Amino acid sequence: MTQHLPVLQVAIPLLASAVCAIVRNARIAWLIALATTWTAFVIALNLLFRVQSEGIISYALGGWAAPYGIEYRVDLLNAFILVIVTAIGSVVIPFALKSVECEVDKSKGSLFYTAYILCFTGLLGIAVTGDVFNVFVFLEISSLSAYALIAMGQDRKALTASFQYLIMGAVGATFIVIGIGLMYVMTGTLNMADLAARIPEVRANRTIPVAFGFLTVGISLKLALFPLHLWLPNAYTYAPSAVTAFIASTATKVAVYVLLRFFFTIFGIAFSFDIMQLHIVLLPLALIAIFSMSLVAIFQQNVKRMMAYSSLAQIGYMILGISMVSVTGLTAGIIHLFNHAMMKGALFMALGCVMYRIGSVDISAMRGLGKRMPWTMAAFVGAGLSLIGVPLTVGFISKWYLILGALEQSWWPVVVVVLITSLMAVVYIWRVVEVAYFKDYPDYDCKPVCEAPLGLLVPTWVLVATSFYFGIDASFTTKIAEAAARTLLGIGL
Amino acid sequence: MTLAMTSGLIVILPIAGALFVGFSSKWPNVREGFGLITAGGLFGLVLTLIEPVKNGQRPELTLVEVVPGIELALRVEPLGLLFALVASFLWIVTTLYAIGYMRGHHEENQTRFFVFFAIAIAGAMGVALSANLFTLFTFYEALTLCTFPLVTHHGTKEAKKAGRVYLGILLGTSVCFQLLAIIWTWQIAGTVDFMNGGILAGTASNGVLSVILVLFVFGVGKAAVMPFHRWLPAAMVAPTPVSALLHAVAVVKAGVFTILKVAIYIFGIDLLGVLASTIWLAWAAAATIILGSLVAFTKDNLKARLAYSTISQLSYIVLGALLANEWGIIGGGMHIVMHAFGKITLFFAAGAVLVAAHEKDISCMRGLGRSMPVTFACFFVGSLSIIGVPPAGGAWSKWFLGLGTLEAGQMGLLIVLMVSSLLSLVYLLEVPARAFFSSPREDVHSGKGIHEAPWPSLVAMVITALVTLGLFLNPDPFYELMTLVVFS
Amino acid sequence: MNLLGLVNYWAFIILMMIGLYILLSRGNLIKKMVGLSVFQTAVFIMYISMGKVQGGTAPILMNGDVAYSNPLPHVLILTAIVVGVATTAVGLSLIVRIHEAYGTIEEDEIQIEDFGT
Incomplete structure (x- = not known):
């Protein structure tokens, strides 16, 4: 069998x-x-x-x-x-x-x-x-x-x-x-x-x-x-x-x-x-993707679209890691496949909870949701922190390997782009946070919004928890990613 | 219980306290009781570590290995213990003070406030006891993030704007400079552990190491070396206890503590002495000292003036680290303690005036000393410590810092210290002088109906003022710890 | 190399370019699908023709020393044709739905419907 x-x-x-x-x-x-x-x-x-x-x-x-x-x-x-x-x-x-x-x-x-x-x-x-x-x-x-x-x-x-x-x-x-x-x-x-x-x-x-x-x-x-x-x-x-x-x-x-x-x-x-010379094509494209898509994400009014542009930037990170053609770089790329899947899945699911309750994911519609849907928004913030790359989240692990890989090659402009774009992630995540936590819920809406049902929350939180767990103890994922990277490069363990 | 477990418990206890506080939100008295008990327990735990550390023990505890070679680990050493002692003691006092302040000021969301307050202390403890740069960075960022809800506590537009500046500068510098410096250190040294004598010596050219030093000093935004100081005045929109504990003790001291720790255990004093950028950074700190004092002059809002005074005083410690000699380090370490007690007294007094008399501006405090004598007396004592004159503890740290500048052969820096003391003399003593010697403003308040702040706040303030005085008479415990740092 | 000998590749390239051109230049969704189909058909031709062996016959087992065409590309392209048909089907059904929702299948008119410009 x-x-x-x-x-x-x-x-x-x-x-x-x-x-x-x-x-x-x-x-x-x-x-x-x-x-x-x-x-x-x-x-x-x-x-x-x-x-x-x-x-x-x-x-x-x-x-x-x-x-x-x-x-x-x-x-x-x-x-x-x-x-x-x-x-x-x-x-x-x-x-x-x-x-x-x-x-x-x-x-x-x-x-x-x-x-x-x-x-x-x-x-x-x-x-x-x-x-x-x-x-x-x-x-x-x-x-x-x-x-x-x-x-x-x-x-x-x-x-x-x-x-x-x-x-x-x-x-x-x-x-x-x-x-x-x-x-x-x-x-x-x-x-x-x-x-x-x-x-x-x-x-x-x-x-x-x-x-x-x-x-x-x-x-x-x-x-x-x-x-x-x-x-x-x-x-x-x-x-x-x-x-x-x-x-x-x-x-x-x-x-x-x-x-x-x-x-x-x-x-x-x-x-x-x-x-x-594939990397000569991939590297600039990845850098442009990371930078321009992060920038575009900042100005989106629809949060789902914002996350979509953020995904494009994150794909750029993966390709960036791959185009380094080094063990560290490939490890970064492969581990980011996993890490990004966890955090983006959690983010889109949190947005799904919002969609379920208020039928929109426009940033203006999310006013005051921090109080109305505390668990949903907490999940969004948690996964968002991962996207930013705060330590003890999976995003940090990816960033660590990516920057390490760039430093190994002395690619200074790459380092700068990676660091600056993680700050841009702060900006777009925080735009949502500010609206959700600092704006009052609109009064004119007669139907009070409450927390999303458990059927939606539990899966969302499973992914949030995963993205923290593998940020705290990343040895499992990094070991696999590194071994896979070595195999791809034909370098023995 | 082993010492290593104690160190772990020190980080976990405040988080557990936060949980209890969160669950008892419906009963304010129980909630505050939990707060005080955890604070007291934490201080007790830290105290038990003093003797072993003095005897040369360095308890270590690995929490988890994140990726191979990079661990989340704690290690108790004298400098960290000093910071932990100060922060945990002042947490008790501040909790006491906050109870009076938050109730007296009828603040909303008090539970959230106390919860994040406790988590912030956990962050500060983690920074204090961290065994390597990764752990330090982790807790450093955690401290930034969990203080964000405290800074923006009021939820107003102004608070939101301040929150942006706060987060923007602190995250920006730490991600762009500090993280880069840490990964770079890892790349060239193969480790990020704190070790006596440093780990960077001989790993790369002095030019590269100089750049890394610059990245560290500016990457620690919490040390508020200009031009990355704007977050500190911005954060003053927070309720006063937050300003007091976080922006006189936990957050800002976490910053300068990081710089001291990096200087001693990553670079090592010897290496620091030969790097080209050290002296330039020392002068950047000196410039911050003078400019901070000058700006403080122009501020009429008392908390803003204290904020700029803090910026200036923090750079004393940065300067001490960058003098690259034993006296400078001792002075810097001592100044963490002295400034913490002095400045928290000042913030307590400022908050008391706000609660009792609803005044924020210094010009409006004329004659208030008659109705609030204790408050302004405490303010006076705190001012003496910041200025650095006997009989307050600040005299000692300035003395050692002065010795350090002489040892380093930098007369110019000594003059900077003197001038700054003179400046602080003027801008700080103006406040009690107005309060005691000017006649009350008749138009606004005749002095009637204004009493001292609620008793918990008052008690807290008196305690810190007395400790400030006591530290002049007996600075030995902290001096001993600092000698262990430099002569081990 | 003999240019005429590569005539199947020329056909492939010309068809492919025609298909891509229609795909890019037309705003009508049906025409886009037509372009896509032409483009895919070009690839079918490439596969089918490359299985041809000079003098080879259909790959049906016969006695004697007979040259067969390579059957594998033909089999592969059967699959690809199925995929192509499926793509066309999905595309056309989408167009039907778009027509229901927008009342038009012209790309620029859909743009106006959505964004009003």
Whole structure:
């Protein structure tokens, strides 16, 4: 049984989504989703511990050995990604019950969970597979269901946001297919490990750099790296709260994983960074993203949109860490995948609580909420502190490694940008804090607002607590991130 | 109970106290009882550490290893003990004072106030007992964040604005400079532990180390070295007990304490003496001393004047650290104690005037001395300590600081100290002089109906004033601790 | 290298550029979808043609020494076609919903509806 875990990781949710689609009752669909995500979480943890103790797990799908068959290959990096995705997925589902009832049309309840699990499946599939074409297929499974999920938002702008995302996402995915096709032309294989072995033989041919270029653009579109980020703010703003919380903490993370996998494992550091000089492209883009998106976040009136821009800046941090191509830098990037998932998930869920009670997340609507919804706002502040990078929160751990990495390379301007932008995070978080705690609740509203129900608060606080726990004792996450970074760089422990 | 556990308990006790205070919010008397008991208990715990530390013990306690090599850890050493002693003792007194003040002034949200007050003390204790820069930074930031609700206690527009300045400067400097300095230290030295003699000597060129020193001195915004001093006057919108404890003791002293600690245990006196930036920073501190005093002159609002006086006095301690010799360090450490007691007396008196006579401005305090003699007598004693003349404790710390400047061969800095003392003589003594010797203003209040502040406040004030006097007669306990710091 | 020998790649590139151009230049959402489809079809052609082996026949097992075309790209692109169809379906259904909500499928008119400018 346990040897089949890699495939069960994907197969269970895939089947569950089909079942969900047949069931027309939202509550039953929710139960199925709950069972599925939690099972997946257990499987992911199991895989992670097994990889930690036994090393890489390779699974031949249908018994066809690689490189001819499709291989599912779990190493420390993707086991970590699996844990992130399943953890967020299983925390968001309990939250979704009430939030979705409130924000999504009742008749679509079961379809919502179908799309949700399908998206979940896709993200897990991307992480677990060792076959590049499989990556594309799962990428599209997750993206297509994400378009549907986003379009379920209440505001009609959700529709245009979803369409915009669809166009950009489809172009990105197609670019990735082109890249994969060109790689196949040159090597005749789709297996990642096999590709990694064969590409050095043919990399003198111009086709490989072209494939590299297509993949760079395609993946950057998917992970919303500046300047290919235009789809993200609207999508996050108008999607239902549960969807935003889920997608913001997982989809871009998985895209970052794809980037790591393609450029470090498949193409290899020597090709990606010595010959193609990828970091020369990534570094400035990351810096611009960090700085400009933090700046834009400060001026947003819609708090969800503010957090969306903040996510773009945070993606910049991850790419910044990666573009250092050093153990410390990669550790920073990988650990920030986890850390950012926890804190952004908590922030978007806290906003979901606000949405549930007052039906808006405009900053002006949040006046006086510090008194009315003390636990919700406390969660927002707690996760916000993490975003700022206060010690004993996960944000600090990321920042510590990031700055250390930049210092190692003596990249002074980078250090300055990282420090200044963490102050910009203070500014935008504090704008919300001031409104929530210093403004009085508007009197004209006859309906008194009270605290969000426990069904919403508990999942939110679970993530807040996680983001503090792994800030206080980060040895577990840093150990994994560092080991994964070393593997990617081909440096032994 | 082992000593290490005691040190852990010292940090945890105020937080536990905060919880009790929070849960007993419905019964103000019980709540304040809890406050006083925890404060007393905390001071008792700190006292038990004195003898072992004097005997050379250095209890250590690792709370948690955050990432490999970076621990949240406590270590009791004489300098930290000195700070912990002062802060914990003054917490008792301030709690007493705050009870009278908050009730007399009919403040709202008193429970929130006392809760964050207790947490702030936990932060200060953590700073005092920290074993490495990471722990220090953690508690330093925690102190900043948990004092924010205290500073903005009134929730008015003015308070919000002040809160922005407060948070902006303190977080800005600590994140941009101090954190950078800490990570840089970690990168070149491979450790951030506080060690006798410092850890940075020989790890990098003197140029780099000079830059790190600059980052530390300006990165500790709580030390209020100009130009990063604006938060201190801004924070004066807070209720007076907050100003008293936090902005005469816990917060500002956490700042200068950090600088002392970094100077002694990260750089080491010897290294400090050869760095190029040391003397420049010493002159920056000297400039802050003079400018702070001059600005204090122009302020009519009593609390604002005290705030600028604090800015000026804090730089005495920074200067002491940067003189890079034993006398300077001893003087700096002693000044933490002396200034704390002197300045808290002054703040108590200012708050008492506000509660009893509703006056904030010095020009309006004419003749108040007749109806509030005890208050203004205490103010007089506190002023003497700040000026640095006998029979108040401040005389000793200024004496050692003066010795330090001579030892360092900096006559100019000695002159700065003298001039500043003269300035403070004028701007501080003006207050009791007006109160006692001018005739009361007849238009506003005839002196009738104005009494001394509520008794808890009065008692608190008298205690600190008496201690200030007592410290002149017997500064030995603190002097001994400081000699342990420099000669170990 | 023989330019004509690469005719399939030329077709791919030209189709791809046409698709991308429509996608970027048209404000009508349906036309955007058309562009996207053309763009995706270009990729299908690239895959299908690259599986061609000179003189190869359909990959059905036969006796003797017969050259087969590479079936794998064809199989892959079957999947990609399915994905493309799904994308088009989702896109078109979104357009239907947008039309219901806004009464238009012109991008600039939607902009005016949303922001009034």
